[in-house]
Amino acid sequence: MGSARLMFSTLRRRLGLEARSLAYPSPELFALFGARPTASGVTVTAETALRSPTTLAAVRAISETLGAVPIHLYRRGADGARERETSHPAAALLAGDWAPWAGGVETRTAMMVDALVHGVAYAAVVRIGGRPVELHRLDPRNVVVDLDGTEPRFKVREDGVERIVGWRDILRIGTPGSTIDRPLNLTNLAREAIALDIVMAEHQSRLFSNGARPSGILKTAKSLSPETVARLRESFESSHAGGENSGRTMILEDGFAFEALQFSSTDSQFMELRRFVIQEIARAFKVPGTLVGDLDRATWRNVEELMRQFVQTSLLPWAEVWQSSLERVLLTPDERRTFFIEAIFDDLLRGDLAGRFNAYRQATGGAWLTPNEIRALDNRPPIEGGDELIRQAGQADATAPREDADNAT
Structure with a gap:
């Protein structure tokens, strides 16, 4: 069927019949x-x-x-x-x-x-008193971007009715790197x-x-009639086909040999x-x-x-x-x-949590970052006294004058 269609398509081109239909669609169609x-x-x-x-x-x-x-x-x-x-x-x-x-x-x-x-994915924002209260997913096939105005709008078709929605009320998720007029x-x-x-x-x-x-081939030098071939196939499959027959002892008739098939280079x-x-x-x-x-x-x-x-x-x-x-x-x-x-x-980086916390401990223990700066990296609120650098024994205050730091050492 596929080869016949290809031959017919080639013949149409050679004859100059470039008209397309749903039976022979063009890439544009x-x-x-x-x-x-x-x-x-x-x-x-x-x-x-x-x-x-x-x-x-x-x-x-x-x-x-x-x-x-x-x-x-x-x-x-x-x-x-x-x-x-x-x-x-x-x-x-x-x-x-x-x-x-x-x-x-x-x-x-x-x-x-x-x-x-x-x-691209879309969701409609439902507001009450101007505040967002719900987000409803929209079928992206029912949403069309309208770029004719000064700001983009969206034509949303639902239940056979089309409505125009402003960009502020449409949550649009596009592939990273795409734009509203050039989706990827x-x-x-x-x-x-x-x-x-x-x-x-x-x-x-x-x-x-x-x-x-097939898992293997039965070989013989004799000439077999169709009836004999059918009988051998039925006998072999009834004894060795299926999981319950796996591993059973194989007994072959005179002159027959079984050759297992292996994966070929193909x-x-x-x-x-x-x-x-x-x-x-x-x-x-x-x-x-x-x-x-x-x-x-x-x-x-x-x-x-x-x-x-x-x-x-x-x-x-x-x-x-x-x-x-x-x-x-x-x-x-x-x-x-x-x-x-x-x-x-x-949660996704839980396996690396110990490494991250160890780095945090070294940063605060080395008088480099304060506890509150570390907490801010994980979106945690500051704590009382967390704005002071933690110094090890013999370390001077980072804000101290140079002569004080020399004396501390």
Whole structure:
């Protein structure tokens, strides 16, 4: 079917019949419906991209992890001090449900899936008395950006009705590096690798379905009739096929020999190509191979480092987008001078907690940072007496005159 279509398409081009239809769509027609043709013949869309096992694993790793990261509202204090704010309406919204029927964690996770497969995610802000009280996720396929005016607006279609919403009432989460008029869609940009992963997964399934790859061959120099072949196959499978017959003693008739099949060089190349495709998709999403099932180079020593890299290079840019977008719609310009929103990654870096605390201890014990400066790094409120440097025996006050410091030594 595929070869016939290709031959017909080639013939149409040679005859100069360039007119396109839904039966023979052009790339432009594919793009009109949100689809992207690939060299492998698989069309990658936001829905079909998740048929790729590697893409599904990468999307789940980012969306489920970032969706579970706590996001809190903080108040700026004097001298860089910060403390958790709980009285502001945005604080309750960030820490609780975003709607009566949807919690904050599940909504952020779903929006991250939207952003990864569609390139952008949206939520509508519901206000009472001008204060934000709810956030409702919107299907990104039902939202269109309107850039005709001086400020961007959004056309939102729900239940067949279209309404215009200002940018202050739309939470928009785009891929880091994209702009409102130039969104970046990772599944579109990596569609060739995603399509190849889908094709190879389907090929692998067909290869092993219904025992498509035999475990061995019965060999004989005799000529056999079709009836004899059928009888031998039935007898062999009834005695040795299936898990309950595994390991039974094999008795062969006169002149027969059993030869087990091993992986060929072609099989090895298939596995190597499959591994390369997994690495390609992982690179596109900036996800360590260990999170998408590629354990080839994983060791006990480097998994913790890979997780730290995952947080810093993959999750942190997304978190910055979330933080700035939430501040834009939940806080007024005046409030942003006092409050800020931050995602907390402490639980993800728990394995490195001892190293961080050891560095803090050395910094304060070395008369370099005060306890309150250390506490500010972790968004903890200052304590009484925490503004004094802790000096070891024989160390002089850092603010003391030079002659006093010399005398102290």
